Amino acid sequence: MPIEPVLIDLYELTMAQAYWRARHDGPATFSLFARGYPASRSYYVAGGIDASLSFIEHFGFSDSDISSIHGLDRFDEEFLHFLRGLKFTGTVRSVSEGTVVFADEPLLEIDAPIIEGQLLETALLNIVTTHTNLASKAARMVHAAGDKSIIDFSARRTHGADAAFAAARQSWLAGFAGTSHVGAAAALGIPAVGTMAHSFIQSYEDELEAFRAYATEFPNSTVLLVDTWDVESGVRNAITVARELSTQGHRLGGIRIDSGDLGELSKMARRMLDEAGLEHVTITVSGGLDEFRIRDLLANDAPIDSFGVGSAFGVADDAPHIDTAYKLVEYDGRPVRKESPGKQTLPGRKQVWRMSRQDGTFEADAITYADEAAVSDAAPLLRVSMARGIRVDGSDNSLRSARDRCRDQIARLPRALLQLEPVERYDVRILGALATDSSR
Amino acid sequence: MPIEPVLIDLYELTMAQAYWRARHDGPATFSLFARGYPASRSYYVAGGIDASLSFIEHFGFSDSDISSIHGLDRFDEEFLHFLRGLKFTGTVRSVSEGTVVFADEPLLEIDAPIIEGQLLETALLNIVTTHTNLASKAARMVHAAGDKSIIDFSARRTHGADAAFAAARQSWLAGFAGTSHVGAAAALGIPAVGTMAHSFIQSYEDELEAFRAYATEFPNSTVLLVDTWDVESGVRNAITVARELSTQGHRLGGIRIDSGDLGELSKMARRMLDEAGLEHVTITVSGGLDEFRIRDLLANDAPIDSFGVGSAFGVADDAPHIDTAYKLVEYDGRPVRKESPGKQTLPGRKQVWRMSRQDGTFEADAITYADEAAVSDAAPLLRVSMARGIRVDGSDNSLRSARDRCRDQIARLPRALLQLEPVERYDVRILGALATDSSR
Numbered sequence: 001m002p003i004e005p006v007l008i009d010l011y012e013l014t015m016a017q018a019y020w021r022a023r024h025d026g027p028a029t030f031s032l033f034a035r036g037y038p039a040s041r042s043y044y045v046a047g048g049i050d051a052s053l054s055f056i057e058h059f060g061f062s063d064s065d066i067s068s069i070h071g072l073d074r075f076d077e078e079f080l081h082f083l084r085g086l087k088f089t090g091t092v093r094s095v096s097e098g099t100v101v102f103a104d105e106p107l108l109e110i111d112a113p114i115i116e117g118q119l120l121e122t123a124l125l126n127i128v129t130t131h132t133n134l135a136s137k138a139a140r141m142v143h144a145a146g147d148k149s150i151i152d153f154s155a156r157r158t159h160g161a162d163a164a165f166a167a168a169r170q171s172w173l174a175g176f177a178g179t180s181h182v183g184a185a186a187a188l189g190i191p192a193v194g195t196m197a198h199s200f201i202q203s204y205e206d207e208l209e210a211f212r213a214y215a216t217e218f219p220n221s222t223v224l225l226v227d228t229w230d231v232e233s234g235v236r237n238a239i240t241v242a243r244e245l246s247t248q249g250h251r252l253g254g255i256r257i258d259s260g261d262l263g264e265l266s267k268m269a270r271r272m273l274d275e276a277g278l279e280h281v282t283i284t285v286s287g288g289l290d291e292f293r294i295r296d297l298l299a300n301d302a303p304i305d306s307f308g309v310g311s312a313f314g315v316a317d318d319a320p321h322i323d324t325a326y327k328l329v330e331y332d333g334r335p336v337r338k339e340s341p342g343k344q345t346l347p348g349r350k351q352v353w354r355m356s357r358q359d360g361t362f363e364a365d366a367i368t369y370a371d372e373a374a375v376s377d378a379a380p381l382l383r384v385s386m387a388r389g390i391r392v393d394g395s396d397n398s399l400r401s402a403r404d405r406c407r408d409q410i411a412r413l414p415r416a417l418l419q420l421e422p423v424e425r426y427d428v429r430i431l432g433a434l435a436t437d438s439s440r
Numbered sequence: 441m442p443i444e445p446v447l448i449d450l451y452e453l454t455m456a457q458a459y460w461r462a463r464h465d466g467p468a469t470f471s472l473f474a475r476g477y478p479a480s481r482s483y484y485v486a487g488g489i490d491a492s493l494s495f496i497e498h499f500g501f502s503d504s505d506i507s508s509i510h511g512l513d514r515f516d517e518e519f520l521h522f523l524r525g526l527k528f529t530g531t532v533r534s535v536s537e538g539t540v541v542f543a544d545e546p547l548l549e550i551d552a553p554i555i556e557g558q559l560l561e562t563a564l565l566n567i568v569t570t571h572t573n574l575a576s577k578a579a580r581m582v583h584a585a586g587d588k589s590i591i592d593f594s595a596r597r598t599h600g601a602d603a604a605f606a607a608a609r610q611s612w613l614a615g616f617a618g619t620s621h622v623g624a625a626a627a628l629g630i631p632a633v634g635t636m637a638h639s640f641i642q643s644y645e646d647e648l649e650a651f652r653a654y655a656t657e658f659p660n661s662t663v664l665l666v667d668t669w670d671v672e673s674g675v676r677n678a679i680t681v682a683r684e685l686s687t688q689g690h691r692l693g694g695i696r697i698d699s700g701d702l703g704e705l706s707k708m709a710r711r712m713l714d715e716a717g718l719e720h721v722t723i724t725v726s727g728g729l730d731e732f733r734i735r736d737l738l739a740n741d742a743p744i745d746s747f748g749v750g751s752a753f754g755v756a757d758d759a760p761h762i763d764t765a766y767k768l769v770e771y772d773g774r775p776v777r778k779e780s781p782g783k784q785t786l787p788g789r790k791q792v793w794r795m796s797r798q799d800g801t802f803e804a805d806a807i808t809y810a811d812e813a814a815v816s817d818a819a820p821l822l823r824v825s826m827a828r829g830i831r832v833d834g835s836d837n838s839l840r841s842a843r844d845r846c847r848d849q850i851a852r853l854p855r856a857l858l859q860l861e862p863v864e865r866y867d868v869r870i871l872g873a874l875a876t877d878s879s880r
Contacts, residue, residue, distance in 0.1 A: 005623025007601045009593070010634030013622065018640070018657040028643065068626030074661070114643055121637070125596035126604060133599075153449070156565035157761060159573075161447045162600035164566060182453065183445025186508035194450030197561070199768035200458070202776040203468065203554055217458040221514070311761040320760035321597060321751040328639035336642040 006065040009122045013069060016115045017079045026332035028114035029349045030121070031106045032128055033327075038319030042422035043413065045139045045406055046107050047170045048131030049097040050397035052124055053385055056110075059088045059120065088116050092386035093370070095352070098135070098173055098402030099381060100409040102365060102428050105352045106382060107132070109370075114331065121326045129324045131166050137316040138174035139410055141309060143418055144291040146298060149177035149306040151193045153286060154314025155184075167314050173402045177306070188399060195223035195256045195284065195308075202228060208237045215241050219250035223284060226255045226269070235269045239276045254282035254305070262287070263302040270303040284308055290317065291420055335437065346430065346438050353378035353431075360412050364427035372432045446505040449562045453509060456555045457519045466772035468554035469789045470561070471546045472568055473767075478759030482862035483853065485579045485846055486547050487610045488571030489537040489825070490837035492564055496550075497831055499528045499560065528556050532826035533810070535792070538575070538613055538842030539821060540849040542805060542868050545792045546822060547572070549810075554771065561766045569764045571606050577756040578614035579850060581749060583858055584731040586738060589617035589746040591633045593726060594754025595624075607754050613842045617746070628839060635663035635696045635724065635748075642668060648677045655681050659690035663724060666695045666709070675709045679716045694722035694745070702727070703742040710743040724748055730757065731860055775877065786870065786878050793818035793871075800852050804867035812872045 019025055034044060061069070066084050069075055090112025095101055107128055110117045141150050152171040158164040168184030178191035185192035196214055204210035207228060215222045224241065226234025235255060242252035255273075257265050262285045273281050285297070286308035294307050311317060327345045328336055335347035349370040355363045355378045366375050374380070384392060416424045430438055459465055474484060501509070506524050509515055530552025535541055547568055550557045581590050592611040598604040608624030618631035625632035636654055644650035647668060655662045664681065666674025675695060682692035695713075697705050702725045713721045725737070726748035734747050751757060767785045768776055775787035789810040795803045795818045806815050814820070824832060856864045870878055 004601070005605060005621075005627045007595060007604055008622050009595055009620040010622050010625070010632045011620065011636055014634055014658060015636055015640045015654070018654045019643075021657050022653050024643065024653065026643075028639075030639070065623070068623060071626050072622070072632050074632075074658075114639075118637075118639060121639075122596045123601075126598065126601065129597070130599045155447060155449055156562045156766075157569070158566065159570045159599040159755070159760075160602035160606060161444070161563075161566065162602055164447055165445060166600060180449040180451065181445075182448050182450050182512070183505070183508060185450070186511050187445045192450045192512050192514075194454055196451055196455055197558075199468075199470070199554075199558060199561075200455045202768050203459075203464065203466075203771045205774075213462050213464065214455070214458045217461050218454060218514075311763070315599070315755070315760040317760055320599075320755040320757055323751070326596075328642050331643045334645075 006061065006068060007123050007126060008119065010072075012119050012121055013075065015118055016083070017075060019115050019118070020079055020082060025113045025115050028112065028117045028328055029330040030110045030117045031327055031329045031350065032108040032124060033106045033325060034103050035323040035325055036103050037422070038322065040318045040420070040422065041136060042417045042424070043136070043426065044101050044132050044322070045135035045174060046095045046097055046099045046101045046132055047135035047173065048128040048166070049094050049108065049385070051127050051131060052108060053092065053094070053391055053397065055123055055127060056088050056092060056120060056386060057389070057391055060086060086116070086119070087389060088112065088120070089389045090116055090386075091384060091388070093382040094385045095381045096383070096402070096405060097397040098406035098409070100406070100413060101352075101381070102426050104346065104428060105365065105367060106350050109349060109382065111349065114328075125324055125326050129322055130163060131170050132324075133316045133319070133322050134167050134313075135170035135174050135406070137313055137319070138171040138176060139406065140291045140420060141294060141313060142175035143410065144295040144298075144420065145307055148298065148304060151284070151306060151308045152176050152179035152181065152313065153308040153310040155179075155181040157311045157314035159315060163314070169399065171313065173399060174406055175403065196225050198225065198228050201225060207234060208240060211237055211241045212244070215245055215252070219245055219248065221253050223254040223256050224252070225258060227257050227259050231257060231260060231265045232268065235272045238281070239272065239278060242276070242278050242281060252278070252281050254284055256284040256286060256308070258285070258287045262304070263297050263300050266302045266304050282306060286310065288312070295420060337438070346434060348434060348437070350382070350434070352381040354381055356412065361414060362412050362426070364429060366429045366431045367434060368432045369434050372434075375431060446501065446508060447563050447566065448559065450512075452559050452561055453515065455558055456523070457515055459555050459558070460519055460522060465553045465555050468552065468557045468768055469770040470550045470557045471767055471769045471790065472548040472564060473546045473765060474543050475763045475765055476543050477862070478762065480758045480860070480862065481576060482857045482864070483576070483866065484541050484572050484762070485575035485614060486535050486537055486539045486541050486572055487575035487613065488568040488606070489534050489548065491567050491571060492548060493532065493534070493825055493831055493837065495563055495567060496528050496532060496560060496826060497829070500526060526556070526559075527829060528552065528560070529829045530556055531824060531828070533822045534825045535821045536823070536842070536845060537837040538846035538849070540802075540846070540853060541792075541821070542866050544786065544868060545805065545807060546790050549789060549822065551789065554768075565764055565766050569762055570603060571610050573756045573759070573762050574607050574753075575610035575614050575846070577753055577759070578611040578616060579846065580731045580860060581734060581753060582615035583850065584735040584738075584860065585747055588738065588744060591724070591746060591748045592616050592619035592621065592753065593748040593750040595619075595621040597751045597754035599755060603754070609839065611753065613839060614846055615843065636665050638665065638668050641665060647674060648680060651677055651681045652684070655685055655692070659685055659688065661693050663694040663696050664692070665698060667697050667699050671697060671700060671705050672708065675712045678721070679712065679718060682716070682718050682721060692718070692721050694724055696724040696726060696748070698725070698727045702744070703737050703740050706742045706744050722746060726750065728752070735860060777878070786874060788874060788877070790822070790874070792821040794821060796852065801854060802852050802866070804869060806869045806871045807874060808872045809874050815871060
């Protein structure tokens with residue numbers, strides 16, 4: 001494998017050299033947050049926190065990175081020497097992965113000498129945005145599917161291999177039942193799921209022969225793809241195989257339908273399977289599914305057990321980018337903010353507070369300066385997750401905890417926010433001195 | 441760095457074990473192509489060919505991959521042993537990278553024992569689709585910008601790090617002037633480009649002081665960001681710095697505007713710069729730019745020299761996925777095809793032929809079986825790029841050649857296809873025995 005090319009924008013390095021030369025390397029705070037929402041989003045599920053902390057902990061420039069940068073013929077040798085020795089020495093405050101968050105709320109704040117904070121920008125934006133976007137999209141699909149399962153089939157559809165890995169992780173975080181991505185499943189310890197492709201069936205001259213070849217090999221975990229030629233005869237062949245398996249003490253797992261009118265076809269298939277006494281055989285559907293299609297199929301009582309989602313999930317097709325920003329909010333003890341039209345930012349180091357009703361439903365959030373008094377009856381969302389460059393236990397970002405957290409928090413969202421077409425915005429208040437300073 | 445998790449869908453492996461057990465490993469052909477177009481596309485620029493060939497050449501399962509797969513507790517030990525020794529031994533026929541291609545036309549065909557061809561599916565679809573999508577989006581932007589420059593600022597916006605690398609490569613292929621992605625620029629030998637961030641300016645109390653600090657460090661390559669507080673005073677400060685630089689024998693490179701009404705602001709800035717005798721100082725704009733905004737700005741005579749594009753390009757926002765497929769089209773000498781509703785495929789090993797008018801404009805393409813007689817006065821697009829698992833010189837997929845090829849081919853497209861809102865489809869004909877077989 002070629003060496004991973006360093007993911008950093010040129011200007012981070014040129015600014016760093018200018019800071020370094022001018023000895024302008026005071027303490028700074030950078031804040032990472034989303035500006036507003038895409039049209040079809042009303043909340044975000046924070047993703048990429050664990051990956052970001054891991055990146056920051058191992059942050060540094062290898063000899064090969066330095067040699068690449070040197071090759072651009074633009075940097076001072078002494079600065080490159082400084083860069084080679086640079087590590088992250090600061091503090092990170094972050095929300096825990098899987099937390100539901102809203103526009104303007106920091107997901108991550110970095111307190112560090114400005115050079116260190118600046119150099120993290122490109123990678124942190126890329127990581128947090130990619131993971132948060134996928135987790136947020138997946139949460140919508142999980143909600144639409146109710147008590148039915150969703151499986152991540154997006155490995156071939158994402159923009160590259162790390163997005164495929166992020167999709168597997170974030171979809172599990174948001175409540176999917178498994179992924180087809182073998183490497184991700186193994187690395188994350190989550191279920192690997194799969195059926196068969198049309199190519200398998202077509203490589204045999206006869207569908208029944210193909211079904212038998214597969215079922216013989218995996219007698220207890222076979223899901224037969226029934227739509228290569230005709231779904232009705234496909235289901236008939238599946239029933240034949242199910243009966244043959246059962247005489248050997250095995251059970252056909254399920255069938256999959258990948259094209260056509262999934263609602264009608266699943267009803268027909270369910271009827272045929274049930275009439276054959278195969279109530280345990282599940283029905284998986286796939287092919288162009290997004291949260292809207294899933295909702296509509298279930299609203300029409302399609303007897304579907306499991307939805308395989310690929311393209312629409314893997315690229316977050318209705319909102320492929322979130323307008324995240326990584327902004328300097330404090331330098332050398334002085335809160336700073338940007339005032340470009342439409343891109344104003346809140347100054348200063350912050351805390352986010354979440355207020356809940358008696359029944360546990362989230363009522364509103366508040367953003368304050370980090371050093372202000374606690375908002376009463378509210379829980380702070382940002383915790384110290386790295387101090388002096390070393391990860392600390394302030395927030396548990398393990399995948400298991402993040403999945404539990406996401407499920408718990410989504411259940412506590414006001415119902416209006418869970419509609420697939422947003423009808424209202426969650427109440428996020430700016431309180432205390434921050435309110436005064438930002439309205440000036 | 442953790443070990444790269446193997447990017448493969450579970451079913452490729454289960455099918456492979458079933459093929460292996462049944463000694464069902466005859467010669468197969470798989471064809472990779474796009475089904476139709478997203479609403480805003482009328483052509484594709486083939487990308488990811490070089491990366492695919494590289495992947496195929498090094499294809500195999502490492503000990504760590506085998507151990508991951510073994511951990512799923514589903515595979516036969518003997519099969520895993522077979523897998524550990526597997527290499528690609530087949531033939532690849534592919535279009536050259538940067539070729540303009542259309543729906544249904546194979547970008548890549550794999551002739552190999554079915555197990556080898558099957559196991560490549562997930563990764564090849566991911567690679568070719570990601571790169572082709574980015575190249576196709578970039579080509580639209582280049583066309584919209586006419587003789588103005590476009591720079592890739594998407595490193596922070598893509599879905600993951602390898603998409604950022606693909607974006608840098610494919611945007612250069614399509615005619616961009618450079619990328620902000622340092623690692624990609626170094627690895628690909630293309631220009632690294634950058635300006636400065638708002639954070640740099642805000643870390644100083646005074647904009648002029650910030651501009652001076654940067655310009656002192658990079659006196660011949662400074663592009664000043666003028667919209668942190670107010671563009672008019674930003675440009676005034678830039679003029680001051682330009683004059684100071686010029687007394688030292690240096691030249692300010694340019695200014696960048698990242699927010700507000702880019703058309704009006706660029707006109708004001710140009711006027712101010714020209715009045716100060718700074719005609720050589722260029723204007724770069726950025727912030728939410730796509731091909732439509734670029735077209736509209738230039739149609740309104742905005743005096744912009746260079747467009748920095750991030751989100752809209754990096755995620756191909758108007759068409760984040762292309763419906764590509766990797767289909768078995770021949771097995772053991774027998775053409776096969778899928779007949780699922782809406783997903784019919786053309787059977788057999790294929791060739792694509794391009795017919796041009798006298799003036800060089802592309803007139804129509806034809807798809808035939810690969811072994812049929814040449815279509816007269818037409819150039820074949822698919823060439824052997826790998827034989828017996830080793831890359832051969834049939835197609836030149838170097839980035840330099842691909843960039844030249846893309847420019848040449850876009851210039852030869854019928855003008856109607858270049859409109860940003862597609863008005864017609866290119867004529868792709870099915871000829872010869874393939875026509876007879878697919879209309880049956």
